[in-house]
Amino acid sequence: MLVRPTRIEDVPLLLALERSAAQAFRQLPHLAWLADSDVMEQAEHLAFVSEGCSWVAVDDQDQALGFLCASVADDALHIHELSVRQEAQGQGLGRRLLDQARDAARLKGLAWLTLTTFDGVPWNAPFYQRYGFERLAARQLDQRLQAIICGELAHGLSDRCAMRLGIPCRPR
Numbered sequence: 001m002l003v004r005p006t007r008i009e010d011v012p013l014l015l016a017l018e019r020s021a022a023q024a025f026r027q028l029p030h031l032a033w034l035a036d037s038d039v040m041e042q043a044e045h046l047a048f049v050s051e052g053c054s055w056v057a058v059d060d061q062d063q064a065l066g067f068l069c070a071s072v073a074d075d076a077l078h079i080h081e082l083s084v085r086q087e088a089q090g091q092g093l094g095r096r097l098l099d100q101a102r103d104a105a106r107l108k109g110l111a112w113l114t115l116t117t118f119d120g121v122p123w124n125a126p127f128y129q130r131y132g133f134e135r136l137a138a139r140q141l142d143q144r145l146q147a148i149i150c151g152e153l154a155h156g157l158s159d160r161c162a163m164r165l166g167i168p169c170r171p172r
């Protein structure tokens with residue numbers, strides 16, 4: 001399994017990939033609606049690709065099984081979305097994509113990886129916490145993360161939390 005930068009020709013596949021990943025939420029009655037909700041648009045993916053902050057985990061046919069897209073915000077690389085096809089979940093692809101994002105943040109000289117996610121979903125905040133992310137309390141949120149959480153609430157997403165992972169400086 002290889003992680004490589006997303007190419008423009010991968011983008012149409014990523015819509016179905018994200019929909020497949022979201023089927024995981026069917027296990028949770030209160031969030032099952034997410035399995036049928038909108039996924040990212042192609043234009044959004046293309047913006048992350050052109051920023052050089054989108055990566056795919058591919059199989060031996062070079063088909064995307066997972067993607068992570070992010071953007072630079074202040075002193076952080078903020079993860080916008082991480083999705084792995086339902087049948088490929090639990091095999092370490094999510095972690096490999098996080099490794100890629102962490103390496104990219106380090107190369108860019110950024111201090112943090114940040115994201116927002118569901119606090120109580122077993123494969124969301126607890127997964128990121130095991131990877132090394134810390135949950136941020138409300139008083140620790142900067143304006144940017146506060147605005148993201150508020151926007152998510154306005155879109156019907158509750159039980160959200162913001163998390164961050166410190167990126168050690170590159171040795172000189």
Ligand SMILES: CC(C)(COP(=O)(O)OP(=O)(O)OC[C@H]1O[C@@H](n2cnc3c(N)ncnc32)[C@H](O)[C@@H]1OP(=O)(O)O)[C@@H](O)C(=O)NCCC(=O)NCCS
Pocket residue numbers: 021022024081082083084085088089090091092093094095096116117118122123124127130131
């Ligand atoms: C979250 C996600 C990207 C992780 O990708 P992945 O390839 O499955 O991740 P990995 O195989 O590297 O690790 C999965 C971890 O989650 C745990 N996990 C997976 N499914 C789980 C479940 N249903 N219940 C509990 N834990 C679960 C695994 O045990 C593993 O634990 P570990 O950290 O101790 O190794 C993937 O599950 C996914 O696409 N989920 C649906 C979309 C989503 O929630 N995206 C995140 C948005 S913030």
